[in-house]
Amino acid sequence: MNPEDWIAHDPDPVTAAELSTCSPGELAARFAAPLRFGTAGLRGPVRGGPDAMNLAVVLRASWAVAQVLIAHRRAGSTVVVGRDARHGSEDFAMATAEVLAATGFSVLRLPDPLPTPVVAFAVRETGAAAGIQITASHNPAADNGYKVYFDGGVQIVSPIDADIEAAMASAPPADQIARRPVPPGGEELLARYIGRAAMVRRHRGQVRVALTPLHGVGGATAVAALRAAGFRDIHTVTSQFDPDPDFPTVAFPNPEEPGAADELLKLAADTGADIAIALDPDADRCAVGVPGSDGWRMLTGNETGWLLGDYLLSRLSPGRTADAVVASSVVSSQMLADIAQHHGARHVETLTGFKWLARADMPPIGQQGTVLVYAYEEAIGYCVDPDAVRDKDGISTAVLACDLVAALRDRGTSVIGELDELARRHGVHVTDAVTRRVADIDEAAEVMTRLRAAPPGMLAGFTVAATDLLYRRGPVTDALEFTGERDGTSVRVVVRPSGTEPKLKCYLEVARPPSDDLAGDRAEAQRVRQAVADAVRAW
Structure with missing residues (x-):
């Protein structure tokens, strides 16, 4: 669809007006390629055009999901729709539910912004054919997304994602896609989810908990699940507890980012907590902080x-x-x-x-x-x-x-x-992640092409062998693995482009065999890790 036709059929006057004021170059860039399925769905900035998250894209994606479900003989079955609290999430979830309902599906539109795992649970619990959560997880505040589950509440894989993309390409103009109102429901599913989450507890005993949902939607649900499990002594970061799509107290709403857990760790120290918990904005990820001899620290994943x-x-x-x-x-x-x-x-x-x-x-x-x-x-x-x-x-x-x-x-x-x-028992293992930000996916692809053409044979003094995961047996991925060993110390690096952000990611692991000298082994492993990290930054 050309820009003029897209704008003429954009059901949102805000994004239609935005596109109308774009320069020819900007308009060409936005229409160069549509938003693609990455991690089981769509994810991108909230703005006009087919390469972003907006009402027109959501309507066409929902129409496409309906066509694929019908092709899989699931016409008329149940679909669960949920959302987080990001900008646009309420309107996108409503549109998703209404398109599916108009296509003949029984739609369960969950009330209020809720964690992503509640949708995954609801699909499995109800035997629904699919679930859709409007969320961009821990992406920056300007983004939103569209995550798709099929039978059993499992994220979709190929060829389903490709089938949905193909159906989107042939979807009617957005303002011509039928919609039917869907009232919210499924309050009892949240209660059942909280009860089930509480059941993962295996032991009895109390701990004092410090918790932050990082301005996301997990706060109230997490507190309810912890209390249902018997944990009563819970302290929360007040400034980060209520959902806020602007994430005002953190540079990036991701517990892994430097500084994101600072307020949590301060609360944990001030309250004498036994454990600190940080959820990402849609509460499908969990970071853990613990006290040690040198104060509080966040554990690695x-x-x-x-x-x-x-x-x-x-x-x-x-x-x-x-x-x-x-x-x-x-x-x-x-x-x-x-x-x-x-x-x-x-x-x-x-x-x-x-x-x-x-x-x-x-x-x-x-x-x-x-x-x-x-x-x-x-x-x-x-x-x-x-x-x-x-x-x-x-x-x-x-x-x-x-x-x-x-x-x-x-x-x-x-x-x-x-x-x-x-x-x-298992030897010292030290891990790290080195991230290289790139301008776009093309630059990430260029680096991967260069490494494939001339893979390094040495890495920080280790002779390494390269394995290309794009050509192995079974499911493949765009990644390279480098492994080597010397004097009992092994090194491993996996490099791949990010599926959701303009980044090239390198995952490092240094391991030493079991011994009684943990301090010495850790010091040596950290020395090697630093040398390997310095080497991969030069890639």
């Missing part, structure tokens, strides 16, 4: 991943371990594989993203007859109750993390002590 995986496997009932599967992504630490072996369970490594991790017990990724009990990736995403939510879930993770702290305290140890125990 891998450290939390090791701790929760070991805790869940240690609590499995006898007879369940043999068929139990834990999963981590190719960009995450490899320690979980050793933890699984220690407990007699299976480990599956998947491509990046929970659309793959959630399928770790499903052929062809996983093995028939196995049962997924846990999955994580280093970007603070954890699936701790796959039977209920087949996606990352910051709320249930927060409950389990508090439960772990209570259990460790009753054993006379702490999170830091437990990390030492894992290192003594």
Whole structure:
């Protein structure tokens, strides 16, 4: 559709007027390529044009989802629609629900802004054919997105995403797409979700919790789930508790970003908390802070991943371990594989993203007859109750993390002590992530092409071998893996372009074999990590 026709059929007078004032160059840029499906959906800035998030794009995407569901013989089935509190989310969710209803689907439009895992839960709980959450997760305030789940509340993968994109390309003009009003409902599903999240608790005992939802939608739901699990001593960062789409107290609304957790850690220190919890804006990610000898610090995503995986496997009932599967992504630490072996369970490594991790017990990724009990990736995403939510879930993770702290305290140890125990058992593992911002996806592709054409054979003094994950057996991804070993120390680097932002990401891991000299091993691993990080920054 050319710009003139798009503007003429834009149902939103604000974006139509905005496009009308664009320069020819800006207009050409916005119409050069439509918004594409990345991490199970669309994500982009809220503004006019087919390359962004706006009412016209949402209407066409919803019409396309309906066509694909009909093609899959799911006409007339239930679809769950939810939203976060970002700019445009309410209007986008309403439009999504109304298009699906007009196409003959039974639409459950959840009331109020709610966490993304509530939608994933609702799809699975109700047996819905699909779920759509309007959210841009932890992206900057100017962005919004459109996340799609199909059967079982699992994020869509190819070819479904390509089918939806193809249907969008043939969609009618946005103002000609039929809509039918849909009243909100499903309040009982939120209560059921909170009750289920509380059930991940395995131990009894109290902890004092400091919590922030970082201006997102997870605050009230997290507090309700923690209280339902029996945790009553909860302190929240007041300035960040209510949803605010402008995220005024943080530069980036992502708990992993430097400074984002500063107010949380101050609250934790001031209140004498036992654990600090930071949720991202749509509450599907959870970052954990703990006290140590040098004060409070946030755990890395891998450290939390090791701790929760070991805790869940240690609590499995006898007879369940043999068929139990834990999963981590190719960009995450490899320690979980050793933890699984220690407990007699299976480990599956998947491509990046929970659309793959959630399928770790499903052929062809996983093995028939196995049962997924846990999955994580280093970007603070954890699936701790796959039977209920087949996606990352910051709320249930927060409950389990508090439960772990209570259990460790009753054993006379702490999170830091437990990390030492894992290192003594499985060796010291040090991880890092080096991010290189690029102008656009073309620049990221240029770097990947250069590395493929001439992969480095040496990395910080280590001879390394390169594996191209774009050409391996099974599901492929645009990533390169470099591995090497010297004198018992192993190094591993995975480099890939981001699926949602203009970034090139390098994931580093340095490991040393088990020994009694944890301090010495950590110092050496950190020295190597720094040398490797310096080397990859030059790529």
